Amino acid sequence: MSWLTRVRNSLSRTSKRDTPDNLWIKCRSCGEMLFVKDFEDNLSVCPKCDYHGRIGAQERIGQLLDPGFSILPTPKVKEDPLRFRDSKKYPDRLKAARANYPYGDALTNAVGQIEGKKLVLGVQDFGFMGGSMGMAVGAAFVAGIERAIREKCGYVICTAAGGARMQEGILSLMQMPKTTVALRRLKAAGLPYIVVLTDPTTGGVTASYAMLGDVQIAEPGALIGFAGQRVIQDTIREKLPDGFQRAEYLHEHGMVDMVVHRRDMRETLARLLDYLRPVATAA
Amino acid sequence: MISYLEFEKPIAALEARIHELRSTADTGGLDLMSEIQKLETKSEQLLARTYASLTPWQKTQVARHPQRPHLRDYLAHIFTDFMPLGGDRLYGEDAAIVGGMARLGDRRVMVIGHEKGHDTQTRIKHNFGMGKPEGYRKAVRLMELAGRFGLPVVTLVDTSGAFPGVEAEERGQAEAIARATEACLSLPVPMVATIVGEGGSGGAVALASAERVLMLEHAVYSVISPEGCASILWRTGERAADAAAAMRVTAQDLLQLNVIDRIVPEPMGGAHRDPAAASQALGAAISEEIDALSGVPAKDLLHRREERFLAIGNL
Numbered sequence: 088m089s090w091l092t093r094v095r096n097s098l099s100r101t102s103k104r105d106t107p108d109n110l111w112i113k114c115r116s117c118g119e120m121l122f123v124k125d126f127e128d129n130l131s132v133c134p135k136c137d138y139h140g141r142i143g144a145q146e147r148i149g150q151l152l153d154p155g156f157s158i159l160p161t162p163k164v165k166e167d168p169l170r171f172r173d174s175k176k177y178p179d180r181l182k183a184a185r186a187n188y189p190y191g192d193a194l195t196n197a198v199g200q201i202e203g204k205k206l207v208l209g210v211q212d213f214g215f216m217g218g219s220m221g222m223a224v225g226a227a228f229v230a231g232i233e234r235a236i237r238e239k240c241g242y243v244i245c246t247a248a249g250g251a252r253m254q255e256g257i258l259s260l261m262q263m264p265k266t267t268v269a270l271r272r273l274k275a276a277g278l279p280y281i282v283v284l285t286d287p288t289t290g291g292v293t294a295s296y297a298m299l300g301d302v303q304i305a306e307p308g309a310l311i312g313f314a315g316q317r318v319i320q321d322t323i324r325e326k327l328p329d330g331f332q333r334a335e336y337l338h339e340h341g342m343v344d345m346v347v348h349r350r351d352m353r354e355t356l357a358r359l360l361d362y363l364r365p366v367a368t369a370a
Numbered sequence: 371m372i373s374y375l376e377f378e379k380p381i382a383a384l385e386a387r388i389h390e391l392r393s394t395a396d397t398g399g400l401d402l403m404s405e406i407q408k409l410e411t412k413s414e415q416l417l418a419r420t421y422a423s424l425t426p427w428q429k430t431q432v433a434r435h436p437q438r439p440h441l442r443d444y445l446a447h448i449f450t451d452f453m454p455l456g457g458d459r460l461y462g463e464d465a466a467i468v469g470g471m472a473r474l475g476d477r478r479v480m481v482i483g484h485e486k487g488h489d490t491q492t493r494i495k496h497n498f499g500m501g502k503p504e505g506y507r508k509a510v511r512l513m514e515l516a517g518r519f520g521l522p523v524v525t526l527v528d529t530s531g532a533f534p535g536v537e538a539e540e541r542g543q544a545e546a547i548a549r550a551t552e553a554c555l556s557l558p559v560p561m562v563a564t565i566v567g568e569g570g571s572g573g574a575v576a577l578a579s580a581e582r583v584l585m586l587e588h589a590v591y592s593v594i595s596p597e598g599c600a601s602i603l604w605r606t607g608e609r610a611a612d613a614a615a616a617m618r619v620t621a622q623d624l625l626q627l628n629v630i631d632r633i634v635p636e637p638m639g640g641a642h643r644d645p646a647a648a649s650q651a652l653g654a655a656i657s658e659e660i661d662a663l664s665g666v667p668a669k670d671l672l673h674r675r676e677e678r679f680l681a682i683g684n685l
């Protein structure tokens with residue numbers, strides 16, 4: 088984790104009001120020294136080079152939804168089903184991740200509106216155990232979709248994940264079909280599903296719900312892929328192409344509909360939700 | 371000739387000794403029968419003992435055994451009149467994933483599976499069983515065809531994972547896997563999946579999201595390879611044995627976790643010691659499963675499949 092992400096993650100745990108005005112960070116892309124406040128006021132995008140910084144769930148929800156949204160509770164799941172331990176016990180890793188974290192796990196849902204259009208918004212947070220998909224993420228995804236079906240509105244998800252949560256072994260892998268089952272139900276209910284791919288989205292998340300959107304949006308520069316770059320490099324033993332697995336590269340290869348700057352995200356989602364209005368279904 | 375795994379060294383020594391005594395007996399006319407029989411009993415007991423208590427890492431090695439039967443063997447032993455179908459109609463033909471119509475007894479089915487190859491030439495041809503997007507898209511095509519014509523879908527999963535390469539990423543590996551998983555979950559016909567060797571991550575799930583999931587006795591199924599898990603969590607691939615144990619990759623563990631529904635026993639000493647017997651047991655199990663599902667209305671099949679995956683890991 089870079090120094091910038093570390094600062095960002097610790098910042099997302101405090102409210103904006105508490106951020107000292109004199110704290111500065113160095114842009115991860117262009118190296119420019121920026122005041123944290125200026126950076127945050129600019130949606131955590133570098134004003135100099137447009138680098139899109141990684142943001143937590145709380146900040147992302149606040150950026151996207153109209154005021155007055157409500158956060159849905161994180162569903163309870165069996166914790167540490169495998170009694171997994173590597174150098175640390177999994178419950179200890181969870182406890183550390185939850186310390187000063189406002190929500191229960193890496194995926195948080197909110198129900199609200201964007202420019203008056205109703206939706207359920209799910210946001211994955213790379214700051215919580217790398218956004219990794221375990222049972223809690225799968226359960227939250229299903230709960231978000233069930234809520235959207237009840238509310239008769241679309242589900243929008245902002246993805247961010249290094250992949251599956253290894254500490255849950257096969258049960259994390261089973262979230263791939265599980266989330267896909269939920270998506271089938273959303274589609275059967277005539278409701279739209281929009282994916283916003285943010286930096287980074289890789290592994291089992293990409294190979295399931297992150298690639299099944301009716302419309303696929305990516306943030307500029309976001310790393311998006313199935314296999315990790317190191318694994319690919321070990322396989323092919325040659326230099327990876329420029330911009331490989333970046334949002335623009337995926338757009339060029341037909342894998343996403345559009346690459347959208349963070350400042351235009353609200354408007355884009357509002358327009359999409361207006362075009363893809365719920366249709367009446369037999370069920 | 372069987373090739374022996376590291377942990378089978380004592381078995382290898384005994385079997386070599388038996389072989390030696392037999393040739394001595396043959397050429398010299400000596401009566402070594404009682405000695406040979408004694409050693410054979412000993413060797414069989416050792417084999418049985420070893421295979422009854424394989425560690426998860428040892429099972430991983432058995433699942434990857436170079437002589438383990440692969441799709442080709444199962445197609446030859448279990449099914450008749452196999453008609454392979456090729457291509458995804460979008461980009462190409464991927465030999466890592468093989469599929470087509472076949473007969474299972476009297477029944478017409480669609481068989482789809484990973485093929486790893488059995489020697490250098492065929493391993494390269496089949497890309498070691500690592501599917502590319504076109505392979506998964508071909509699988510989607512075949513599943514849709516099976517759905518339209520009422521053929522139950524039988525999948526045989528055996529892959530270390532989907533191919534991690536530049537061209538696979540370029541052509542949408544993630545999307546292809548996601549769509550294949552979705553296609554499994556949308557089938558209006560019975561689907562029975564079996565992990566026959568390695569069930570490696572998303573590349574396996576894409577062909578295994580069925581209402582009945584079987585596993586051969588010594589197959590493994592996991593979210594990441596033990597080596598990969600160890601190199602991330604322990605920072606060294608050398609802790610692979612620990613990672614295999616911690617992740618619970620064996621059929622016996624996965625049955626307990628309700629991730630799979632049934633274990634198909636392998637011949638003593640692993641499927642590679644008797645591919646025909648392994649195939650026979652697998653064929654019988656698949657037939658039983660399909661019989662049990664035949665006549666179930668499409669709506670109920672879909673519902674069962676959905677509930678199966680929604681329920682995994684529930685409180």
Ligand SMILES: [Zn+2]
Pocket residue numbers: 114115116117118119133134135136137138
């Ligand atoms: Zn910058």
